[in-house]
Amino acid sequence: MGLSENRYRHLRNARRVSQGFFLALFLFLLLRTSIDALDTPDALPRISAPVDFFLEIDPLVAVTTVLTTHTLYRDLLLALFVIVGTLFLGRFFCGWVCPMGTINHMLAAFKSKRMKGRRRMELNAWRPYQRWKYGILALMLGAALYGSAQIGLLDPIALLTRSMALVLLPGYNTLTHDVYSWSLHAQLGPLDVLLTPVSWLTHNVLIRAERVVFDQTFLILLIFAGILIANRFITRFWCRGLCPLGALLGVMSKTSVLGLEKRAALCTDCNRCALHCQGGDNPKPGDTWHQAECHLCLNCVASCKEAGIDFRFFPQREQSTREVSLSRRAVLASAGAGLLAIPVLRAAADPERPGDPTLVRPPASLPEKEFLSRCIRCGECMNVCPNNALHPTLMQAGVEGVWTPMLMPRIGYCEPTCVLCSQVCPTGAIDEITEAEKAWVPPAGKEKTEHPPLRIGTAFYDTGRCLPYAMAKECIVCEEWCPTTPKSIWFEETEIQTRDGDYLYLKLPHVDPALCVGCGACTYACPVKGAPAIYITAVGETRNPRNRILLEGATRRPAELR
């Protein structure tokens, strides 16, 4: 005799508490992805919270980046906890920890006509679509073998982080901003007294950031919404049918020593176990149990009145238990397709050649090929950027690089003393650097930086749009904003003839490409709305020796800093 029904109810409650805790932790860390307050003028902005925790315990991120880079990067070592746990226990992560799983679990719990009684029981039986996720996993691992971290598109933690950080939080942010703004300006007489503190709370305490926008996130929203809505038709359809992390953990659960023991003699065919099953793994005695599909949610054993099923270590397997139901041929075909897709994509967009000139990567990004071997498009760099400067690409980095980060200086520029994106990157696609290594401004008490700056691009004038050049107007806002010391933007004073035949002295700005770091502050501040009169392209970026204009000369950085 195993645990009593009552004990399983307690354990099921423990599972619910665990899910709630990890979902809350996930959301907390997402909101906490910003700098700590600076205590002194010389303090370096840092993030103390372990904001990448979920990405770091994610075995799929660990396994894929091992395939792409042949190393297990830093805190990705934490994934070993989940891997070892899964090897002994099975997919506990899916049922107890995964925030994406918890969200799906909650949404599937909404009652609907479609999901009642016999219909629901039948939907909860194992179905062939549950094999799809293994195909997706194989496809992604194939791509990883070729050195491309495509896994980020569908890894549940990366997908959830991206969807939350780039779509839902900005939406919530806009809502609270609008409520706050309305309450500040509304003239509601005595009611005003009530409104202002409430909206101040939502705007400043519950979420601190100013309003942010992200370019091109519609597709991200669409996919996320599709995953959520699918729960109305099949319980945890994403987890059962599509999730590549679930597939990986399913494969790992093959060695699990914990299993379901079925006692057909005690079963009264009440079907409660099948009715509440989350994984679609056929817990009912008489059916073939699919261990690799089980999330260990314990709904089956907690709802069984007769002790007909029981989780046991080293169970006696009366019924045949199929660990993973896969056709070798299908798996190989998927992996092969993934492997071959990458050279095909690279024939269209070669990461070793300078590509789209507007593809300005965050500072300290690795060379493009290495970058694509690590970037899982989680969106953490975009989430942490204080200036809302980093945005997901659509096609700028080719199909292979969809949703990887790029600088959009019209929306925000790269803050000279900021290295937060390099601090949060969980996989090292952005090398972790210090302010001194970025070297855009002199350190405390110094006249100069220690070495030449790390460049992300170079600024160019569109003199057909620039006010002094094209419209004989004073401006040089770009020079005012240029943060380098000395300024990369300088001006010549020239006499200009106006339309009326008058002459006036104007300051015509120029870029010194040997000093420009490509931060985009000039583009951001340029008063010429629409297309700016000064724009940034990636040429000159430190990370790519093939994407240069100038001879290195004085701009050469120490070898260890690239």
Next chain:
Amino acid sequence: MEKRNIDRRTFLEHGGKAAGFAAVAVAGGLWLHEPERHPFRVRDDKPIVRDLRVKDIEQKLVVVRGDDPAQMTAAAIEAFGGMAAFVSKGDFVVVKPNVGWDRRPEQAANTNPAVVAEVVRHCVQAGAGRVLVTDVTCNDATRCFERSGIAAAARDAGAEVQLAQEARFREVNIGGAMLGRQLIYDAYLEADKLINIPIAKHHGLTRVTLGMKNLYGILGGNRSRLHQDIHNSLADLADFLRPTLVIIDAWRVLLRNGPQGGSLADVEERHMLLASTDQVAIDALAGAEFFGLTPEDMPWVGLAEARGLGSADPASLPTEEYTV
């Protein structure tokens, strides 16, 4: 045709329901009806002037030299008879330093935090109801306020520090020659008193950033456009917002690569402080003293004088010099 009998109850119930909804629809439609052909046009566009100067106070220039910025600030305020000469009990006082850039105090791109803190302390002592330190920064606001040392110093001195929030800007007509409807930070529309505390520093376009240029920091929106006619724009700002007192921090002066600077090689230690109730005269004096500029080099000074905002000739005002 077949005759149908409808009982009175059905008639009243169904007919009454229809009539009730119809009445609501008609009343609602009439109530919400907009007869105006241009629904988005601004109706209330009266230009606003925020004259926060104190009447009947002696117009003068105060120059302080010394070796402690806080003591020098205190001496400057004392020269006008203390902060109580400006701040009444319960006043909402806005203290406006220059917090434009993510720079440390010694880089001289932002106002000296010791000066800000001392001004705040005097406002609190004078019985101000609320002392707010705020600015619309250029770089990331958190970094500007923290790295400049102004957030910590102002908080310790008893001020409320507010990083500019997008929601707080209001579009009003400031009635200038260049600047009409502008997004103005709400504190400047509500304040009873304004202490403007710029730092004296270099600027590529205007050559120098002083008091009137510091008023740039009340604006939101596309404020870069002001450079197209910076002199008239500055006169417009000074015309719209007339500060109670201007204190120019020249403990350190940024001589090149302004307004951000960065290199200590561009900073000169001057250990001076100017104060005046005349925002035009103090700019003229500071430009001459720290950068050797004449009023002709600073056209906004003359434009402001022409509008009756003050004197472009510092010599026309009594000047008091102190060393502490």
